[in-house]
Amino acid sequence: MKGAIVQCLGDLVKSRFGNKNWEDSLDKAGMSRTTFFTPIQNVDDQKVIKLLQSICSVLRISSVQASEAFGDYWMNVYAPKIYDGYYRGANSAKEFLLKMDGVHANVTDSIPFARPPRFGYEWLNDRTLIMTYKSHRGLTDIFIGLIKGVGKYYNEDLRISKLGKDRVQIVFTR
Numbered sequence: 001m002k003g004a005i006v007q008c009l010g011d012l013v014k015s016r017f018g019n020k021n022w023e024d025s026l027d028k029a030g031m032s033r034t035t036f037f038t039p040i041q042n043v044d045d046q047k048v049i050k051l052l053q054s055i056c057s058v059l060r061i062s063s064v065q066a067s068e069a070f071g072d073y074w075m076n077v078y079a080p081k082i083y084d085g086y087y088r089g090a091n092s093a094k095e096f097l098l099k100m101d102g103v104h105a106n107v108t109d110s111i112p113f114a115r116p117p118r119f120g121y122e123w124l125n126d127r128t129l130i131m132t133y134k135s136h137r138g139l140t141d142i143f144i145g146l147i148k149g150v151g152k153y154y155n156e157d158l159r160i161s162k163l164g165k166d167r168v169q170i171v172f173t174r
């Protein structure tokens with residue numbers, strides 16, 4: 001997985017919970033306490049999953065809590081700094097989410113063998129969207145945490161329900 005995800009996790013843990021908790025998480029995941037991640041490097045998926053589990057255990061939080069914190073931080077702090085171009089032209093949570101399939105195909109374009117998540121869209125009515133998550137990684141809670149982060153970014157009250165491992169219903173209020 002792209003190092004951006006891990007760098008964002010690190011920034012989140014360090015800024016909200018302190019350097020020691022981040023170093024303890026790296027250590028628990030079997031990595032050096034001084035490991036440094038850059039956005040474009042590729043990090044082995046298993047290492048990322050292990051690091052996520054270590055963060056949950058060091059901070060004593062559930063994976064749903066960690067996923068929500070990640071989604072919030074990615075959407076509202078990290079991505080606006082390094083991926084600001086993707087926010088341009090989307091004026092609502094709906095418009096932003098509809099761009100996400102193309103953005104993920106695009107952002108990993110230049111990386112050989114990259115397998116970014118892809119998304120499907122099915123409208124039940126003009127306010128209700130079923131968004132399908134297509135990824136071999138099965139990070140459904142992170143998918144949902146990120147959708148919540150989109151709602152916060154656009155200051156919209158989204159009604160989000162998990163319909164299954166790969167399907168989420170989103171009711172937009174505007």
Ligand code: HEM
Pocket residue numbers: 001002004005079083086087097100103104107108114115116117135136137138139142143144146147150
């Ligand atoms: C500016 C906005 C965003 C950018 C630039 C972005 C970019 C990326 C990148 C580069 C990755 C790593 C992909 C890989 O290495 O294969 C990733 C992973 C992921 N993204 Fe996004 N993303 C954004 C917003 C979102 C949103 C809003 C969602 C949910 C609707 C989402 C869902 C995910 C998930 C679930 C993963 C984890 C990898 C997986 O499940 O396979 N992202 N994203």
